[in-house]
Amino acid sequence: xxxxxxxxxxxxxxxxxxxxxxxxxxxxxxxxxxxxxxxxxxxxxxxxxxxxxxxxxxxxxxxxxxxxxxxxxxxxxxxxxxxxxxxxxxxxxxxxxxxxxxxxxxxxxxxxxxxxxxxxxxxxxxxxxxxxxxxxxxxxxxxxxxxxxxxxxxxxxxxxxxxxxxxxxxxxxxxxxxxxxxxxxxxxxxxxxxxxxxxxxxxxxxxxxxxxxxxxxxxxxxxxxxxxxxxxxxxxxxxxxxxxxxxxxxxxxxxxxxxxxxxxxxxxxxxxxxxxxxxxxxxxxxxxxxxxxxxxxxxxxxxxxxxxxxxxxxxxxxxxxxxxxxxxxxxxxxxxxxxxxxxxxxxxxxxxxxxxxxxxxxxxxxxxxxxxxxxxxxxxxxxxxxxxxxxxxxxxxxxxxxxxxxxxxxxxxxxxxxxxxxxxxxxxxxxxxxxxxxxxxxxxxxxxxxxxxxxxxxxxxxxxxxxxxxxxxxxxx
Amino acid sequence: xxxxxxxxxxxxxxxxxxxxxxxxxxxxxxxxxxxxxxxxxxxxxxxxxxxxxxxxxxxxxxxxxxxxxxxxxxxxxxxxxxxxxxxxxxxxxxxx
Numbered sequence: 001x002x003x004x005x006x007x008x009x010x011x012x013x014x015x016x017x018x019x020x021x022x023x024x025x026x027x028x029x030x031x032x033x034x035x036x037x038x039x040x041x042x043x044x045x046x047x048x049x050x051x052x053x054x055x056x057x058x059x060x061x062x063x064x065x066x067x068x069x070x071x072x073x074x075x076x077x078x079x080x081x082x083x084x085x086x087x088x089x090x091x092x093x094x095x096x097x098x099x100x101x102x103x104x105x106x107x108x109x110x111x112x113x114x115x116x117x118x119x120x121x122x123x124x125x126x127x128x129x130x131x132x133x134x135x136x137x138x139x140x141x142x143x144x145x146x147x148x149x150x151x152x153x154x155x156x157x158x159x160x161x162x163x164x165x166x167x168x169x170x171x172x173x174x175x176x177x178x179x180x181x182x183x184x185x186x187x188x189x190x191x192x193x194x195x196x197x198x199x200x201x202x203x204x205x206x207x208x209x210x211x212x213x214x215x216x217x218x219x220x221x222x223x224x225x226x227x228x229x230x231x232x233x234x235x236x237x238x239x240x241x242x243x244x245x246x247x248x249x250x251x252x253x254x255x256x257x258x259x260x261x262x263x264x265x266x267x268x269x270x271x272x273x274x275x276x277x278x279x280x281x282x283x284x285x286x287x288x289x290x291x292x293x294x295x296x297x298x299x300x301x302x303x304x305x306x307x308x309x310x311x312x313x314x315x316x317x318x319x320x321x322x323x324x325x326x327x328x329x330x331x332x333x334x335x336x337x338x339x340x341x342x343x344x345x346x347x348x349x350x351x352x353x354x355x356x357x358x359x360x361x362x363x364x365x366x367x368x369x370x371x372x373x374x375x376x377x378x379x380x381x382x383x384x385x386x387x388x389x390x391x392x393x394x395x396x397x398x399x400x401x402x403x404x405x406x407x408x409x410x411x412x413x414x415x416x417x418x419x420x421x422x423x424x425x426x427x428x429x430x431x432x433x434x435x436x437x438x439x440x441x442x443x444x445x446x447x448x449x450x451x452x453x454x455x456x457x458x459x460x461x462x463x464x465x466x467x468x469x470x471x472x473x474x475x476x477x
Numbered sequence: 478x479x480x481x482x483x484x485x486x487x488x489x490x491x492x493x494x495x496x497x498x499x500x501x502x503x504x505x506x507x508x509x510x511x512x513x514x515x516x517x518x519x520x521x522x523x524x525x526x527x528x529x530x531x532x533x534x535x536x537x538x539x540x541x542x543x544x545x546x547x548x549x550x551x552x553x554x555x556x557x558x559x560x561x562x563x564x565x566x567x568x569x570x571x572x573x
Contacts, residue, residue, distance in 0.1 A: 024545030143564035
């Protein structure tokens with residue numbers, strides 16, 4: 001049977017505040033175990049949590065950037081469950097009055113724009129980290145580090161509007177870009193500051209009622225989100241095709257084995273026994289303040305992409321790649337501001353620069369070549385001082401040494417030879433030395449010309465102006 | 478709504494309470510008595526009354542985002558029944 005896949009994503013993002021959500025402990029990542037803890041985040045008796053003002057501001061900022069309505073009256077609730085990563089046996093979260101509701105974001109998949117609804121954005125505290133000796137199933141005991149307990153989180157819940165694994169990945173990428181643009185989170189999936197759970201179900205094409213869903217956890221990278229959901233859709237289709245029934249359960253994506261495995265079935269409906277948190281007072285958000293935050297929002301990815309297309313004539317694809325991360329878009333803008341041609345800047349950033357970053361496993365913020373230096377290199381190429389090929393060699397050297405392009409060109413004598421007399425002499429020398437190739441070319445073998453050009457480039461260490469070489473060669477044979 | 482023995486057993490499980498046979502009987506009766514009383518309150522017309530989010534008329538109590546020193550680790554772990562290598566040590570999580 002043909003099925004429609006229905007996916008909703010729950011994304012947790014750690015906010016980049018200096019201190020935790022309800023106490024003054026540091027949020028720094030990678031500290032020694034249990035050194036960023038205090039009586040409040042350890043849930044010792046008699047303590048009083050106090051909300052970090054920055055968390056509320058970041059939550060409102062995020063809500064606005066995701067086109068949500070900010071609730072004027074919001075509160076915290078206790079979500080009760082027993083698990084050793086929660087020292088209090090409840091998580092302070094928001095239940096019926098989250099800070100932001102009814103938003104959306106637009107994703108582009110296969111050339112089409114699709115709007116994905118956002119149900120809600122709420123504030124909560126992160127839980128601690130469990131360390132198992134071996135696997136969780138085989139360990140005799142578990143060790144707990146509470147440094148992460150109380151780190152501020154936003155949970156962003158989408159509507160079940162997503163219809164494929166590819167759309168899920170696009171949604172997550174767009175969400176990450178927005179969170180980075182508005183500077184509320186690092187969104188490092190590898191450090192757990194951006195985490196994604198998915199609810200996925202199938203239904204026969206045309207059916208409007210939702211099927212039974214499974215919740216997939218441990219989707220720790222964009223690739224895992226896509227692969228995990230593709231796998232789960234296939235698994236559910238097989239179960240249904242064989243006349244089986246989907247069990248409502250939590251499953252974990254096993255990246256190494258490339259499959260989802262059952263964790264526990266939700267035999268009892270969630271019984272978190274939510275109730276209002278008596279230790280924290282409600283938040284009443286003033287509309288003037290909300291409007292101030294709205295005005296302070298930076299240009300967001302969609303607007304920036306549109307601007308690059310309109311102002312510089314970049315293609316939608318190119319503008320999309322460049323604006324997918326704020327840092328890359330900033331790098332592009334700075335390169336253009338330093339005088340580089342926009343299309344050349346886009347090509348360099350998406351080409352050589354990204355290739356070097358990927359190979360070195362670096363972020364663009366750590367790029368050893370500054371935007372101004374790249375602009376100067378682009379300028380040398382535009383003026384014909386260096387050929388495109390030599391420019392790549394120069395870039396290589398800039399990456400390694402951090403030197404300016406002009407300095408490298410001078411030091412290594414890489415200036416392009418565009419003087420006709422100088423090139424003619426070499427062309428004639430190569431023609432004289434390769435009579436066979438000349439004869440082949442005359443007999444109609446175009447490829448022989450390539451060989452001759454190669455010989456000339458070898459003679460000049462790649463510095464001869466390629467257009468001039470082609471022109472002079474064709475004139476003489 | 479009537480509380481059954483099953484409800485009491487379920488709440489006891491969620492609260493990690495071990496109840497004796499007589500306790501289940503006793504609490505079922507007591508909880509039903511409480512709910513009967515709540516039914517009296519339910520007769521009050523509360524349409525147009527906002528649910529209470531907090532008993533005090535206080536709002537927006539917040540602190541600035543400044544990191545302050547945490548507890549020394551020995552103190553943080555001082556009450557832990559078991560510890561190992563600076564971690565809290567707890568029994569295995571999965572049964573079986």
